[in-house]
Amino acid sequence: MENGEIEVPYKPTIRISTPIYSSDNVYQGILSVNYLAQDILTTISKQYGDSSYSFVKPALINDKGYYLCNIDSNKNFGFMFQDKKDNTIAIDDLELWNEMKSKKTGYYENGREVSFFMNVNPLTTIGVKSEYDYSWFILYKFNLDDLPVVQKNTFFGMNNRELFMLLGIALLTLIIVIINYYSKKDKEELNILSKISENINEAVVITDNNTVITDVNNSFEKITGYRKEEVLGLKTRYFKSGKQSVEFYKDMWESIITRGYWSGELWDKRKDDFLYPKKLNIYSIRDNSKGDIIKYIGIFSDLTEHVEEQEYVEKLKNYNLKTNLPNENLTNRLINDIIKDNKNNFSLIYFSIENYNNILLKANNNNFIKELIKRTRTLLKGEDFIAQITKNNFVIGLSSCDSREEVGHFINKFFNENKKSFNIKKEEVFFNIKAGISVYPEDGVTSEELIINAYIALENVLNEKGNKYIYYKPNLKIKMEKEIKMDTMLRKAILNNELNVYYQPQVDIEKEKVVGAEVLLRWENEELGNVSPVAFIPLAEKTGEIIEIGYWLIERVFKDYSLMRDKIGTDFRISINISPLQFKDEKLVYKFKEYAQKYNVDFKNFEIEVTESIFMTNVDGVNDKLNKFKEIGLTVAIDDFGTGFSSLSYLKKLNVDKLKIDRSFIKNYPEKDGGEIAELVTDIAKKLKLKVITEGAETKEQVNYLKSIGCNLVQGYYYSRPLNKADFYKYISK
Template structure:
């Protein structure tokens, strides 16, 4: 294979050298007898002059031969450099690198130097100089075109293909350049033939004159022997150079680090295989030469490109194919195919690169780009693309689709109490559970955090059972790292096309419906209604304005006094947050507090209210004879996520307020959401000397067990119960029960919302002496509290009921 794949340009050079040797050998045979006869018959007097002339002619012929040989060497180097450059250019154009490749630069200076070196051997011959000038011009044009194509291929990979007209022009110029080199070599051979012929003619004349002289004949014979020795030496060097070229091109095929084979186009058999191709596919080279291309290449599973039987009739190019190894493993090969001739037959040269690992890496990157790493579900980006395709199909088929937005309830508590590792494991199990419930009925995605999206058939007979199954699946306990966790979900649904005709609208409206499900008690599903969008817009507006108000110091704290109804003494005041906006007017706390909790802004606001209340209470209590306690509401988010004890400690230290004069009001719901954390926090606060009250007692869990566990200081009767006093006997019974619980557990008791004397009298008769409400005072500014306390102390106590 190495001989057949040798340098095609080296063969004409070898043939030319053999032709010169043959001419000289034939002439030597014909001239032996005439030279001998002339040497004998020639006059001895002419011997010296003829010998000198003959010597001069021989020196001239030898100098011409050396010049021609030097020119041929320079042309050989030029030809080899052009071949190497053309091969490198095709490599740059024809293959896509998987690593950074050095920039391709056409070796113009080196090529011009070779041409100039050859031109210096012309020795003033005009034709020789002109031909080499033409060659240099062709090299410059070829270089400009090569650099332009290489630059285009590197800047825009794949933009230069075998169909590119400029590449055809490049090949045409390349072969014209090769032809020009051959023309110059032939011209040099012709020049050498002329020199040899002229030298031979002169030698014949000299021989004819020296025939008469034996000495002249002997000298002439020795000269010829010497000349033949030099020719033999020159031929040996030429053969050695040709052998070097043969080995070089053998290395390019047989020892190439890339797998290469040649396929006969007619029989589709492999007719030449290099060692790397055999190694890559696990065969011996001899075994592969018995195979057809179809035994190795899997046409039907080609990743790119047309089947070989079709591709081979078109232009050369590259494609990625699957190849089966001897062991049955599939390897992906990037194949460069080039039409060529092999032993007089049309064949295809295939140079291959194993890209199995690269394709696997690309597939992994695609998977990471489309799927969530934690849960394995489709991610947000890929889900949006899938939804767009589903919407297009539904539009054509007139089908209804459902966008299901599922958000886990209280998931942050798991992260905060057990850590993110447990939270991540919980999300992974929830994802599997949702995926199992949905199955083939829809596509599931993790949309972000603890949010999951499902796109499914929106027909009611199919959708409602799916929603019920999702809720049921969420209520089952989950075992994670030794913890038994209970998680619930709120679900919102929007329908296509009724609730939106694009993915963004459907997701937005499903989110609004999910928010409604959370507002209505969680662990349920709600369908989107148009008014939800208005509510969402209003929430967004309130949230934005509230952030601005908090940042600009536009929030205020008022204080509602708390009294001992039996003595008329003011015993404390509850801090109440108020907000009046330039655009929205006076905004009710019932409106903006839930928004603050939803956005997390309540943590910053709550800390500010705590510090403000402590500062004002410290000012009220400059007279220790009339202590006034301040009560501050604590949001569940402050309780769960903030460093509440640290905040309280800093607020007391900075204000100088005694801990016993600070009371924190916590709702039942906040305590029960994280009972372990609540118990630890309450214990720490009470160790500091801070009092704790349960706000709105009786509206939530109202469990005697948790009251005993948490050990608070005071219970607060909700205003809803107080409002019904004198109107609803059942509500009055609940109020009496709360009073009884407080007395049994030795808790202090205070009622809020006391607005009438009837409220006051009922509470006093049944043992609740502390109250706050409009009967005594509205919420007032911090500056008015001291005056109210002083006036209350100066008034006589009310008559007992």
């Protein structure tokens, strides 16, 4: 539809829609995929475009009787147009339409014209279950006088596999319909059918009522390797593979005798004794007068290629093709099989390569995983296995360890083995691995429970410094559930107006003057109460929500600035923390400019604080971005200096203005800390001509010490705790 009108030329569309949920089962919206139905119609038209098959008149009809595809294209999609509402098969041929609705599948004779029809459910055909009885009719019409001998190994041009799959057209069923039709006619006319059977890809075998073979076609010879004269007079059981049970054949013959046909897959034997799978349809032909079975007709195709495809699909379902390791699907089965074998001691190690992406950048491929697999396999015994769950997450299943102590020995060997370096392009590289461990049956009695609980342990250890692995404990699951709940609420925090901006004054202790403030984020939730930034900021970093929150914060601060502009001087700096994740966002500088223009902000009153962790991967790239901030007038401070990377070499390269000494280097002064690191950082800053500020000063004694070592900028509770906007205005007005 275009502006409420049907587009001309019209574009028939198939639309598939499904609701989308997040990993925590929160409804996100609806995904709709639109597929141009014209592609299907074009395919159908091509099949019958050749004049050799022009005697066939195909049609696709919906369950209301409207043509979706017809020889007369003017009749297509009549339901869409007011002036075409009469373009239905019910109006063209009511008796045929009634026959189609009552029988679903069959043929209808009107003089010399024969119609074959089949009801198909396109959703079922593609493996989709639906509560709606949604179906189409496929209709073929042909005149008996026009029926040609078919050549080129096709029948009615139906050699398009995609069309078969999509519409579920059973070509051979049509042949049987014609055979049934001709069985009522002059038997000489069956010669036409024999010519047809000689020129199709499927094998045809005809037997008497005792299953003795009386005729076969060319395709039978090609598929089985037997010549026609070799099999005439043989019974069909001669080709049995021995793979099917007596019950299988009993059910098959019961269907043939009671229903008149059987369809299924089985294994048979070629002339060279090679077993092959085939799709077989068997039909019984009865005498019209007595109703006795006089013949059987079998039509089959070789499924060897199909089975090979299925085996490939099966491998896709169960293995990572790049590493040939079991994937999550097969891992579940392996674990459950081990549990069924009454293994009393089974442990699962779920581990992750934290520096996977960094190694991948150096290697330009994932061949380095082979090194990890090789190392791990040297430690495995018996039914132990290693599997790959995602690109950088793996599972080790341990059946060979009879106690936690033995598991401990194994995990220590595992980490010691992977401490060893390996070379990529003549450069030494190390795996940075962390792991979570679950033990059967204490931590789960199914594969799902063991995998989930080991993963929960891994998620917890990923956030810890120093620890390489931890065992699952129930409190870890409670912690994660709380985290998931908190994440759900945090995603709504902006919408629910739960976030607030606080300002902590920064003071020049030499001049006793407020010269700036650090912006701090606070979250107050109705259910959770006041949530500590220590809890929700790392969570926002982990989920990526920090980017949206960060932009909300920048805009809110710029808006606040427009109200406090008159109360601050030109040398006053409002400092905004930028998370490592947000720093990588390409829109960051643009957003600063956008909000500055919106609120008439002077960048000279603003400073960004970045942590040392952003310099660890690409110092030059980081510096390029810092230069863009400097160009628009912002100053740059390195936050928490001394707690992270702390390489002095990058300080000389980076275009920064200030070092911020972490509160951990002053909070215990003078009782447990002599303040040496604070003094050292201050001296470094002076040598590099950088400003230096210390956060966390809480006592007069600490402030005096900082003044004595030349650190004159101080932020801490001694002067003020973080203040809301109104209180901060009052504070700077004094």
